[in-house]
Amino acid sequence: MPPRISPSRLSHPETCQCFRTRPCEALVNRQFHASARHETLLRRDMWKWLKGPGKAFRKPLPSSTNYLGAYDKQGQLARMKMRNDGDGGERTSREAEPMEDEDAAARRDMEDEGLSEDDRTLRAEQRAMARATRDADVEEMDDREGIPKERLTDLRPYPLNQAFRSQSVLSEDLREMIYMQAVENGHDLASVAATFGVDIRRVAAVVRLKTVEKEWEAEGKPLAKPYSTAMLNMLPTTPFRPNTKNPVTPHEPINDLPVHPHTRAQIFHPTSESRSFTRADAAKIFDRKLLPADDRIPLPMLVDLERWKLQGLDRAARGKLQVEKDTAARELAENKERKRIAWEQKTQRTVPGRRWDFKFQDVSAEQVGKDGRALPGRDAVGMRYGFPHVDRKRGVVKIPTSVE
Amino acid sequence: MVLRLRLARVSTPGGARRHAPLYNIVLAHARTARDSLPLEVLGTYNPIPKLPAGYSESDVKEGKARKAKDIKVDVARAKYWLGVGAQPSDTVWRLLSMIGLLEPKYLPTGPQTEKALKAVRFPTHLPNSQASTSREGAVMEAIKEAAAAKQA
CATH class of the missing domain: 1.10.10 (Arc Repressor Mutant, subunit A)
Structure with missing residues (x-):
């Protein structure tokens, strides 16, 4: 039986692209054999891909992503190839200079008379830390069976969408x-x-x-x-790797200012040049109730920290300031909680009955809002009389705002 | 005309519904219609016991949670109107006696003497520290005392 696939087709570079999207000029050049049906061709392509570049996907890589974007057209892992082409990898260089063992280092420190006892313990701790870091690295490498870590370009699951990166x-x-x-x-x-x-x-x-x-x-x-x-x-x-030099790997930018819907409008606001126009003023123009950006930032303490650094305060002074801020914040929270408890004690009573409790709350019947039609049940007590209900009116919040 | 502290049925916030009663505790003239415009609204009474948030019926059966009826009342205004002679209806009497504004009209069991009624006057209007710390409440305590007295 003659071979069914022409040599020209075989020489066509294999790709890891999906077989449906492969260019198929080769089909035009077929010299013999009446052209097969479209479905047959597709199936044939599928099998070819599965036996060729697609073979890599049959078994997932250990402790690594396994995206199409990380492979080249021949179905080889791009980062593996790069490491083999380059002059040795990160690992070989690290293995080339093995760490001296703890005993030898300790002995050397003891012999060095310029070091005090504190220095020696400090150095011993540093050595232990370095060793733990190296052990963790080696262990991680072994988990991945010697495959290097993914580069950013390897984290693209969809080869046709280059902008999409898989996030950690x-x-x-x-x-x-x-x-x-x-x-x-x-x-x-x-x-x-x-x-x-x-x-x-x-x-x-x-x-x-x-x-x-x-x-x-x-x-x-x-x-x-x-x-x-x-x-x-x-x-x-x-990852989180305790006892190493860098236990924490930052996961994402944490102090981005969320875009408030009120700030989406493009406003041209004329002000006089002599006036100082701050972010607080800008917030007021966007919306009367909108807080300035400095108050809306998720973690204001990070901004403070950076500001203190820029002011040139040393570590001890920064720590002291931080402690002061933390104490103030804690006191504020405790005060609020204490006030809430006092208010509850003053206004709320639960009288236990046989089958259920009776929860009493002392309210003020006079709080009915400026126009006497504050929302009953929320801002005012009781249903009001003589007013049409506005709960079907446009713009009035109808969904409950709390769970009871 | 006699002023009464009584309940007036009102429609729920979502509109009037059957089987979902909700009452205002109101001050009204005795001879006016139940749901007519009152002189004053003093609070609300929801007679349907509600589950606390985050619990289910099965929790109630297992004794992990207890249902509660919600009552909101302006204690100062209620006290004032009682002081000037407003007459509470039976239900309102029962509710107000729970927070110690009135003596209860009757006890669930036991001798209904004046002394016994005065004894169970609920101290709940006092701050919590002075109120009885017992979980059972004054009614249950009175029942138990009566039972103990019977036995003795």
Whole structure:
């Protein structure tokens, strides 16, 4: 039987592009054999791709993403090829100069008379840290079976959409750590967000979901662990590596100012040149109630920190200022809570009955708003009489604003 | 004319509905219609016990949560009107006696003597620290005391 595929087609470079989008000029050049039907060609192409460049996708890479964009047209991992072409990799250079062992280094330090005892312990700690970092690196490399880490260009799952990059997700360790810091150690979410370089909303979500997870574990409900491990193996993750030089890898920009809908309008506002026009004034022009950008920033303490650095304050002074700010914030929060509790004690009573409780709240019947038609149940007590209801009017909020 | 503190049925915020009663606690002339314009609105009473947020019926059955009826009342105004002789209806009497504005009219069980009624006058209008710390409430305490007295 004659070969069914012409040599010209075989010499055509294999691509990792989807076989439907492959250019098919080769079909025109076919010398013999009546042209096969379209579907047959497609199927043939599919098998060719599966046996050729597509073979790489049959088994996923360990601890790495496995996107089309990371392979070249021959189906070879681009970053592997680059490392082999280059003069040795990161790993070989590191292996070339092995670290001297702890005993030798300690002995050398002891012999050096210029060092005090504190210096020696400090140096020992530094050496331990460096060793832990190297061990973690080596372990990570072994996990990936010697394949180098993805470059930014390798994180494109769709070869036709070059602008799309797969974003990292939080690793299991990091999520656990965030939960521990926020719930068990009781740090506020803003500090946790700043420490781990994770958006404050994401921190809140992690805490909520972890709480549910722990509850389910306590109840003995099965978790979809195999699913989550499979997903985490396929996606790029932000690691948390305790006891290394850089335990925290920043996950995302955390102090971006969210675009408030009120600021989307393009406003031309004439002011006199002599007037100082600040961001606070700009906010007022956008909307009467809009806070200035400085107050809307998610983590204002990071701005403070940077400002103190620019002022040239040293580390100790900055720490002192930080502690002062933290104390003030804590006192403010405690004061608010105390006031709330006092108010509840003053106005609320629960009288237990046989089947249900009676919850009494002392209200003021005179608070009915300026026009006497404040929203009953929310701002005023009781249903008002003699007014038509406005709850079907345009622009009046009809959805409940709280859960009861 | 006699002034009465009574309940007036009002439509729910979403519009009038059957089986979803909601009452205003009002001050009105005794001979006016129940739902007519009152002299003053003192509060609201929702007679349907509500689950606390985040709990389900099964939690109530297991004893993890308790349902509660919501009552909002302007205590100062209610006190004033009682002081000038407004007559509470039976239901309003029962509610106001719970927060100690009035003596309860009757006890669920036991001897209905004046002394017993005075004894269960709920101290809930006092600050929480002075109020009885017992979870059971004055009514249950009175019932238990009566039972103990019977046994003895």
